[in-house]
Amino acid sequence: MHQVKALIFDVFGTLVDWRTSIARETRKALSPLGIDTDWLAFADAWRNEYQPAMEEVRSGHIPFCKLDRLHRRNLDIVLERAGLDRVDEAVRRELNLAWHRLDAWPDVSPGLHRLKARFRLAPCSNGNISLMVDLARRNDFPWDAILGAELARDYKPKPVVYLAAAGAFDLEPGETMMVAAHTSDLAAAAAAGLRTAFIARPDECGPGMGETAAGTTVDVSCASLLELAAALET
Incomplete structure (x- = not known):
């Protein structure tokens, strides 16, 4: 050694x-819109898209891009799956920065x-x-x-x-x-x-x-x- x-x-x-932090930040961003959900489950769903997104880069299917970009794509997937398409662009941009907090x-x-x-x-x-x-x-x-x-x-x-x-x-x-x-x-x-x-x-x-x-x-x-x-x- x-x-x-x-x-x-x-x-x-x-x-x-990451789990409790993302749950907290997601609740902070979406609760004012009248959205209530299982915030920890939302964090898990967002994180579950992490490895599949990076595998597209590792396999050469898509060019390298920063994780912020993959996180944003994954957020859009999770919001759509949860029936939350009404969340606007400004909220999505701010919520994506939850990983920085x-x-x-x-x-x-x-x-x-x-x-x-x-x-x-x-x-x-x-x-x-x-x-x-x-x-x-x-x-x-x-x-x-x-x-x-x-x-x-x-x-x-x-x-x-x-x-x-x-x-x-x-x-x-x-x-x-x-x-x-x-x-x-x-x-x-x-x-x-x-x-x-x-x-x-x-x-x-x-x-x-x-x-x-x-x-x-x-x-x-x-x-x-x-x-x-x-x-x-x-």
Whole structure:
């Protein structure tokens, strides 16, 4: 582990609580229009379009575009499916920015600040740069750089995303650790030669609906970023 010089992070689910944040922001945007629904279910439906949309890019079916654009297309799909076509363009534009206003899990900011004393830090997210900057400013994430899909022009778990992040720091893959709450992300990073750390987020997709343990071999497994910082200090 002494070779690791940089930590790169998944963001949605690992660092921020997308589900309750999106439910809150959707209610704030749509309730004034007289709309009442299961806001958590709406958040889940919107998130469920995430991987299929990115797969169109990964497969080469459509050119690379920022996640904000995919989120907007997915929002239109979910609104139509829910019979909410009456929501106008201005509301849709503002609601799509809900992904820029997600709240972090409580351990994240203090954990990142502690980790920053020893490591270079950056997100390695499918989110676009402006989205990552807004989340960092909202939640006090002390990044050294903003890396990820927009830099690589592709989406995780394609190897180029992880390798571009390591390369941006002029590091070998083995000098870079991917930190995530998702087995698929960590397995792909490890296959690209990175070290890996699992962070348990058991309530990411609802109470007891997140991963509690990695389903693949990882270098470190922790319950929080503060625990990760302590583990990497030894």
